[in-house]
Amino acid sequence: MVAPTSEKAVLILGGCGFVGFHIVNHFVKDQFFSSVAVVSRTAAKSTNRVDGATYHEGDLKDQESIRRVFDQIKPCLIINAACPSPVTGTLGEYNLVTVKGTQCLLKLAQESKDVQALIYISSCTLAKGAEHLELTEDYPLANTDPKSSAYARTKALAEISVLKANKPFPLDKTSPDASWAGYLLTSALRFPIVYGTHDPVGIPACLNALKKGQTNVQLGDGKNLWSFCSAHNACVATSILARRLLGLIDVPEMSHDTKVDGEAFNIHDGESHLFWGYARTVWRLAGHKPNNERLISIPAGLVLALASFLEWIFWIFSLGTKRPYQLGKQQVEYACFTHTYSIEKAKKRLGFNPVQTFEKSLNEAVTWSMENGGWGKKSK
Template sequence: MSHSVLIFGGCGFLGCHLVKHFVQTPEFASVHIISRSATRSKFHIDGAIYHTGDLTDPDLIKRLILEIKPDVIVHAATPSAVTGTRKEYELVTIRGTQNLLKISKDSKYLQAFIYTSSSTMAKGAEHLNLTEDCSLANEDPQMPPYARTKAIAEIMVLEANKPLKKPSRNSSWEGHLSTASLRFPITYGSHDTQGIPGCLNALQNRQTNTILGDGKNLWSFCSVFNAAKAHSLLASALLNPDSARPTAAGQAFNINDGHPRLFWSYARTAWKYAGHKPSLNERTWYLPAAALLVLASFLEWFYWIFTIRRKRPFKLGRQQVEYMCFTHTYCIEKARERLGFEPVDDFEGGWRRLFCGL
């Protein structure tokens, strides 16, 4: 049976890859996108249908869902983890998700709801091979607002899980919904508007010999291919449950490439394929994490006071410092077991194709 999918946030970096993957997956006959930038986005994918809409406008979203009649919704819309403000997180991440869940449960046709979440919303500055049952950022008021609001939104999504028992072809799904979430760390690939430009900016400013922290912290990165593949696997698992596997409904799943790497390998690989060749006598400077955290906290308060909570430090906020100085690794065994997810580990190849077009 073919299905229809509706993607919120399908015009962004990860979103455009999700759209392309669903369009190329035979199980999904129609792929719709609702985005504020639907008419002006550079990342349109042939075969997809675009609608202009804002997640914070529930009346418009309700009309579009009634018109499209999707079987599955992918909620990938989110303010930037780097430049987003508390107000945006409250409005889009929490209130937008809350409204979308209510509208979804009112639909007679909608069966599955997937939330595109973040591994980095786990509690604490350092994450060591965490599983999905770890404590989340909503439990700590000192955690960055992006992490806390993503955690709150994911909890709402998972608590909304109420699958229809023994559905038939003509069953009404009103009042029912199968929900799940996918947690991603730093994701890399084409159309990235933050990570890669940041690396190239550092290269242009000759900042390639400065390391924040001791440079030994590991990260679980995720290619956009693996991220998109995980979405379609989860959609299939929610729409067509396999009795031979534990259920995916009501569950969160860590998704990444499966092999942790040094955090600074991300930037160094980007610099390498951008043509950078470090000199043999180049000295590397290591800036201590403790001092950087103090500086980041001061900048957060400075911006908070003098911009009336409208802006955050772009390059040296506390969240960015924690990313660059501490280990963030996550276990994907649950996704392997319940979704049949097996990542393609092609870190070097992905970067080579990105920069060299190979």
């Protein structure tokens, strides 16, 4: 149970990023919340700004910059979507931002008399191992596997910290002026590959391959499936969880277990697609018409060995500050192995029912990238 309040301000960390932008846009339109504020290192110059939200300079590595925003905004809800790029981020950046930054944010939230709930935007790929087959949320995480990517390991460590910080408000302290200092409801949403407008990584990578004439090359046998998540489904799940944590909506009748605080939830479209089928759909929507292309499949073992070698070379010559952009070990594992996840927990406890508009939503995203991302108009 939460203490009632007339003002429900939301503070979103990383709201200038891809997923963060969509969450900000969604919450600005959500009648349950009085205001939406965004903290980002790029708040002043970002093009991913939403009318109706306020923007504040801040850095998770600088605790005082976040504290100042807390004092100004007095949020009841924190959404942490801040994270270095899963493609180009380094171990040092992940440790500073993902792990230590999240711990800093939790400390400030626990000390605040206003903050009631914190949602961590996590990743399905934090699960242990290179291949994920319909995994549930209780599967072992990557922090127990030294072979897992730095991104997955640090995401796991951050999520563990978030869920351990859950401390529900006492039932006997529900007066409007009750302080939340020392109490905090926490939860995490795990997304797989998210697609939508403003995507700076996935769709541009596909379009870059199209531009270079690489549409006939695939890594692995091409049979690996992925769970994908539209930006819309990601936002809807975040909104539902936020309102559940704050006690603003009733518990779903279909749920026999209603607990959402201290829990993690897999979220996606509710259907799976071939990883390389996703890329080919992007190419088709961008206007590509294959003309008897001879498909070249590079064996997974060979490309993984090459990726491991490149990771080592980059680490040596950049002193650990850079990673290979196109053939990193993590990207190769994504391209060659199945990554599918169960969302039954989210359906039962949150009442989350994903909409399945894969091609329509992907077409909107590809069109946006073609018109706004420097890729030119669609090919005829």
